[in-house]
Amino acid sequence: MADTVKTLQDRPRSLGSGGGTLSTRAAGGLLSPAAVLIVVFLVFPAAWTLYLGLTNYRLTGAAAANPQFVGIANYTRALSDSDFWNSLWVTLVFVFGSAIVGQAVLGFSLAWLFRDWKSRWRQMVELLVILAWIIPGSVVAFLWVAFLDGDSGTLNSLLGIDTEWLLRRPLLSIVVFNTWRGTAFSMLLFGAALASLPPSHLQTARLAGATGWQQLRDIVLPSIKGYILTNLLLISLWTFNDFTPFLITGGGPAGRTELLPIYIYKEALTFFELGYGSAISALMLIINLVIALGYLRSMRVRT
Amino acid sequence: MQPSSAMTRRLVVVFAAMALLLTACGTEADEATTTEAPAETTATTAGEEATETTETSEPVTVEIAANAIRDGKNSAEAIWIEDYVIPTFEAQMEEQGRDVTVVFNGRGVDDEDFKAQLALDLGSASGADIISIDGIWVGEFAEAGYILPLSEAVGPEVDDWEGWDQVPEAVQQNMSYQGERYGVPTGTDGRVLYFNKDLFEQAGLPTDWQPTSWDEVLETARALKAALPDVTPLQINAGTPMGEATTMQGYLPLLVGTGERIYDEESETWAGATAGTQAVLEFYESIFTEELADADLQIRQDGRDRSFQDFAAGSIAILGEGDYFWRSVVNPQEGIAPMENRDEVVGWAKIPAQTPGSGISGQDFVSMSGGGGRVINPNTANPAVAWELMMFINSREAILEFLAGQARISQRMDVNEEVLAGDPFLSYVADEVLPLTAYRPGFAIYPQVSVLLQEASEQVALGTSAADAAQQYQSDLEGLVGADAVTGG
Numbered sequence: 113m114a115d116t117v118k119t120l121q122d123r124p125r126s127l128g129s130g131g132g133t134l135s136t137r138a139a140g141g142l143l144s145p146a147a148v149l150i151v152v153f154l155v156f157p158a159a160w161t162l163y164l165g166l167t168n169y170r171l172t173g174a175a176a177a178n179p180q181f182v183g184i185a186n187y188t189r190a191l192s193d194s195d196f197w198n199s200l201w202v203t204l205v206f207v208f209g210s211a212i213v214g215q216a217v218l219g220f221s222l223a224w225l226f227r228d229w230k231s232r233w234r235q236m237v238e239l240l241v242i243l244a245w246i247i248p249g250s251v252v253a254f255l256w257v258a259f260l261d262g263d264s265g266t267l268n269s270l271l272g273i274d275t276e277w278l279l280r281r282p283l284l285s286i287v288v289f290n291t292w293r294g295t296a297f298s299m300l301l302f303g304a305a306l307a308s309l310p311p312s313h314l315q316t317a318r319l320a321g322a323t324g325w326q327q328l329r330d331i332v333l334p335s336i337k338g339y340i341l342t343n344l345l346l347i348s349l350w351t352f353n354d355f356t357p358f359l360i361t362g363g364g365p366a367g368r369t370e371l372l373p374i375y376i377y378k379e380a381l382t383f384f385e386l387g388y389g390s391a392i393s394a395l396m397l398i399i400n401l402v403i404a405l406g407y408l409r410s411m412r413v414r415t
Numbered sequence: 416m417q418p419s420s421a422m423t424r425r426l427v428v429v430f431a432a433m434a435l436l437l438t439a440c441g442t443e444a445d446e447a448t449t450t451e452a453p454a455e456t457t458a459t460t461a462g463e464e465a466t467e468t469t470e471t472s473e474p475v476t477v478e479i480a481a482n483a484i485r486d487g488k489n490s491a492e493a494i495w496i497e498d499y500v501i502p503t504f505e506a507q508m509e510e511q512g513r514d515v516t517v518v519f520n521g522r523g524v525d526d527e528d529f530k531a532q533l534a535l536d537l538g539s540a541s542g543a544d545i546i547s548i549d550g551i552w553v554g555e556f557a558e559a560g561y562i563l564p565l566s567e568a569v570g571p572e573v574d575d576w577e578g579w580d581q582v583p584e585a586v587q588q589n590m591s592y593q594g595e596r597y598g599v600p601t602g603t604d605g606r607v608l609y610f611n612k613d614l615f616e617q618a619g620l621p622t623d624w625q626p627t628s629w630d631e632v633l634e635t636a637r638a639l640k641a642a643l644p645d646v647t648p649l650q651i652n653a654g655t656p657m658g659e660a661t662t663m664q665g666y667l668p669l670l671v672g673t674g675e676r677i678y679d680e681e682s683e684t685w686a687g688a689t690a691g692t693q694a695v696l697e698f699y700e701s702i703f704t705e706e707l708a709d710a711d712l713q714i715r716q717d718g719r720d721r722s723f724q725d726f727a728a729g730s731i732a733i734l735g736e737g738d739y740f741w742r743s744v745v746n747p748q749e750g751i752a753p754m755e756n757r758d759e760v761v762g763w764a765k766i767p768a769q770t771p772g773s774g775i776s777g778q779d780f781v782s783m784s785g786g787g788g789r790v791i792n793p794n795t796a797n798p799a800v801a802w803e804l805m806m807f808i809n810s811r812e813a814i815l816e817f818l819a820g821q822a823r824i825s826q827r828m829d830v831n832e833e834v835l836a837g838d839p840f841l842s843y844v845a846d847e848v849l850p851l852t853a854y855r856p857g858f859a860i861y862p863q864v865s866v867l868l869q870e871a872s873e874q875v876a877l878g879t880s881a882a883d884a885a886q887q888y889q890s891d892l893e894g895l896v897g898a899d900a901v902t903g904g
Binding site: 170171172173174176177262276278279361362364365366381382383384 | 527531534535538552554555556558559560561654655656711714715716859860863866873874877
């Protein structure tokens with residue numbers, strides 16, 4: 113964290129030292145277009161969502177023409193709805209499995225394994241991992257549906273079995289999918305972090321007889337802890353809000369892969385309950401904030 | 416480089432101007448969508464004025480939207496609109512010295528997705544001028560104010576249309592709400608059990624099959640399973656991925672076979688965990704636990720399309736569907752899962768009641784019917800032209816053209832009289848099935864009840880017992896419509 117803070121603080125100073133200082137008014141003028149856009153496209157929709165969450169607004173029916181103010185009824189309904197809790201649980205498992213365990217651990221392992229490689233192999237592997245990250249979601253979803261298909265899927269052909277992965281192991285399927293999809297980011301970030309370690313530290317440790325694991329535990333991990341927390345913060349929030357699995361499973365079978373964004377989508381745009389959907393969106397925002405605060409606090413504890 | 420203060424000021428002015436420009440563009444675009452969105456490609460300038468000036472030769476564009484697309488879903492309708500309706504109507508207008516362009520906005524997506532798109536279009540006061548919708552959406556769209564009675568969307572002259580006399584009252588009901596006509600129906604349909612005669616022959620079963628009870632259906636399915644282990648004997652739709660197809664082709668035909676209706680008009684109550692509901696869910700339970708039907712097909716996202724392909728490929732023996740299946744799915748020319756030898760191989764039978772005489776009104780056989788229609792978008796800039804096009808679309812000659820070689824019960828009696836005799840399947844549905852049929856309740860809340868029925872059948876497909884699924888359904892239904900409006904439990 114200290115490192116990132118330092119670089120962030122360095123940036124404006126280096127820019128500022130090059131030129132003159134803007135007057136407050138000029139700076140305000142320069143910022144105003146951005147501020148207007150943020151208000152129009154971010155603040156207003158967010159406030160509008162909060163307002164809708166307090167109404168029974170629907171996309172069709174009488175409540176579409178005359179929405180009524182219902183107070184916190186949508187929130188109490190969500191908190192007593194087993195589908196909401198199922199969805200929250202599925203989302204937490206998905207975040208823990210695919211982001212924290214999957215992407216972060218795999219991304220770090222790849223970065224650690226390849227840290228000294230300079231060969232074409234490293235470039236090849238990195239290219240493959242990054243490809244998974246940059247191909248558009250709809251294309252990737254199609255590939256995975258074909259890969260996991262029960263009748264003629266690639267995975268079943270390789271294993272010589274005929275399991276309907278998306279029906280028998282739906283949550284595991286999307287956890288593996290999202291790990292595959294997002295590992296590149298963690299790998300790149302950890303790769304950069306490892307490259308910033310002074311090689312002399314590790315050499316000294318090696319001379320002192322430290323094993324690989326000891327070097328990792330006592331030198332590498334403590335030095336890059338800031339990077340780890342930043343990475344976890346980012347990928348947790350991204351994964352929490354991810355909608356791509358919908359393209360593979362549609363949230364099914366029977367809600368077993370119904371992540372919160374998919375649950376909201378179904379309530380709002382399949383059942384047309386826009387008021388209720390907005391209320392769950394607000395709940396989701398709160399959960400996002402809690403996750404973010406948790407990470408930020410653990411960063412502060414460290415410094 | 417030192418930026419001078421003059422330069423800063425200039426920058427500020429430039430940015431401010433850009434910001435203004437951006438907002439200006441935004442407003443202009445908004446106004447455009449509210450007043451003349453349906454006619455996106457026209458040069459017409461305003462909404463209200465255009466209504467008055469349609470008699471002049473000012474160029475007018477009208478857009479038709481339907482969930483139909485060439486070589487895909489409802490291909491025949493898309494081809495008919497593009498190759499017949501548009502050129503013929505445009506030519507007719509030209510003869511009158513009017514410059515009318517008709518645009519077809521076709522889709523080929525799931526009905527639920529199409530509905531969401533329409534609701535969003537209409538909710539933001541945009542969308543095509545003439546829109547195809549399912550009859551069962553009329554209530555909720557009307558309540559939302561998205562569609563208006565034709566006499567308000569166009570004018571009182573719609574009641575003078577000669578075609579109304581040709582559309583039977585029951586069919587008009589499909590596009591009516593609270594006694595008002597919201598659109599012109601496109602006909603109606605009926606539900607049957609289709610079966611593969613080749614597979615029946617291989618299993619040593621009669622190819623003029625007509626079961627008279629649920630038990631007979633189950634017996635036949637067991638015989639098929641024993642004789643042809645690789646074939647799925649039965650497909651009765653269940654689960655949420657199939658949406659309304661589960662309710663219309665699976666759940667409700669079973670329910671009316673027990674003598675109950677989903678909504679009882681006399682007591683004004685919905686059927687909760689009644690004896691009929693229990694019986695329906697137990698029927699589902701037996702077909703899935705005995706593996707007479709493929710439970711996976713009910714819970715996978717593309718289950719319905721797969722069921723079509725499986726039937727066409729001869730790996731499903733009996734399938735419950737509407738006449739849509741005959742003309743748009745296994746149709747050798749235009750079907751989405753075409754069967755070359757459809758006419759020889761595919762047999763059909765009425766859906767039996769649970770036991771003879773146990774159906775609604777003491778019937779031995781049952782069916783469910785629905786039907787869609789076309790409405791005029793209240794936001795249209797050219798209601799008069801849209802109505803003229805609507806009358807043309809529903810004219811005798813246009814429908815005859817549409818029906819060429821198709822099995823379909825049209826909205827017009829004069830057309831049906833002429834076409835019925837030529838097609839054995841069509842006349843079977845019209846003569847044998849429609850007299851037995853039942854309709855869904857036209858309430859705005861019905862689609863939400865329908866989802867609960869889909870969820871109950873899905874739970875059974877996943878292995879929940881019929882009794883537990885019925886209890887869950889009862890409490891969900893009470894939560895939706897209120898405990899007072901639910902029977903059973």
